[in-house]
Amino acid sequence: MMKSTFKHAHELPIIMEGEKIMPGEHAVIKLNVGKVPSGSMISMIAHVYRSKNPGPVVYLQGGIHGDEINGIQIVTNFLESGLLSNLNCGSIIAIPLVNVYGFNNLSRDLPDGKDVNRCFPGSTHGSLASRLAFIITNTILPYVDYAIDLHTGGGVRYNMAQVRYSGLDSISTEMSKIFKAPFSIEQKPIKNSFRKTAYDMGVHTIVYEGGEAIRINHSAINIGVDGIKRLLLNLSMITIPEIVASYTQVEITKTTWKRATQPGIFIWNKKSGERVVVGDILGTIEDPYGLTSHNIVCKENGYIIGHNNASVVNQGDPLFHIGYPAIK
Numbered sequence: 001m002m003k004s005t006f007k008h009a010h011e012l013p014i015i016m017e018g019e020k021i022m023p024g025e026h027a028v029i030k031l032n033v034g035k036v037p038s039g040s041m042i043s044m045i046a047h048v049y050r051s052k053n054p055g056p057v058v059y060l061q062g063g064i065h066g067d068e069i070n071g072i073q074i075v076t077n078f079l080e081s082g083l084l085s086n087l088n089c090g091s092i093i094a095i096p097l098v099n100v101y102g103f104n105n106l107s108r109d110l111p112d113g114k115d116v117n118r119c120f121p122g123s124t125h126g127s128l129a130s131r132l133a134f135i136i137t138n139t140i141l142p143y144v145d146y147a148i149d150l151h152t153g154g155g156v157r158y159n160m161a162q163v164r165y166s167g168l169d170s171i172s173t174e175m176s177k178i179f180k181a182p183f184s185i186e187q188k189p190i191k192n193s194f195r196k197t198a199y200d201m202g203v204h205t206i207v208y209e210g211g212e213a214i215r216i217n218h219s220a221i222n223i224g225v226d227g228i229k230r231l232l233l234n235l236s237m238i239t240i241p242e243i244v245a246s247y248t249q250v251e252i253t254k255t256t257w258k259r260a261t262q263p264g265i266f267i268w269n270k271k272s273g274e275r276v277v278v279g280d281i282l283g284t285i286e287d288p289y290g291l292t293s294h295n296i297v298c299k300e301n302g303y304i305i306g307h308n309n310a311s312v313v314n315q316g317d318p319l320f321h322i323g324y325p326a327i328k
């Protein structure tokens, strides 16, 4: 997958907050974003590791949604692996926690209610979320060749470990295959998302999703860390033995949400990761009086790639995210 030319001339410094990081150096930089209503400064911590040898710049990003803890853990676990002290070539920029405010408040968003991942490319005059996006767009992305944005399901929705890539970018398609999460899903970048701006700036980007907001999921974290290692191994940036997956990756070409047609108590029968076939009872919605019970029946063969962990649901709520492979 290694390209022959890279965005950033390796001999030049990577500059953040006025600090110059040269080849062979490692730095931890505090990037100031702006103030919350109490006047406290919100900042991000960026780790920069640079090999003496030229190579690509890879950006690892966690916690753009502050309550998605697994993504944060993937970046910090990888940083703690010790592999970066001996980088063969290129540079790594890692921000484990983008949205510090959301992390403190167990919230996806910033205090102004804005989702950073819908505020790209950002601006210097806008909301805090927009300023945060602006810093990533202008301070980080100009250096970056490959980016991995690490997420979990939002709210009480669980996502089976999966990577999303853009079919328009053949290198991101390849990145998804190399990362080797259990599911690989082609999805157009969402407007004003990190991935869309990165794509527009020529940064090959994948988004990883694993587990649920607020909850630690060791399996999703390990799959994420292994995926990063596989990519860096493929780029010859680290030297490790090949990491063999215990599963075969399933390529998903279409996804739909199975939604609640009745309100009530939602009891799932099948869960994320399972293959389902026409006629399977995926779950049941019961009323709280013991009068009615409504089965949710599978209408098309596929895989459950995400499910709702809410015990009480409203009509129209998403229940199961079903992915359909190219070959059913």
Ligand SMILES: [Zn+2]
Binding pocket: 065, 068, 151, 152, 153, 154
């Ligand atoms: Zn997210």
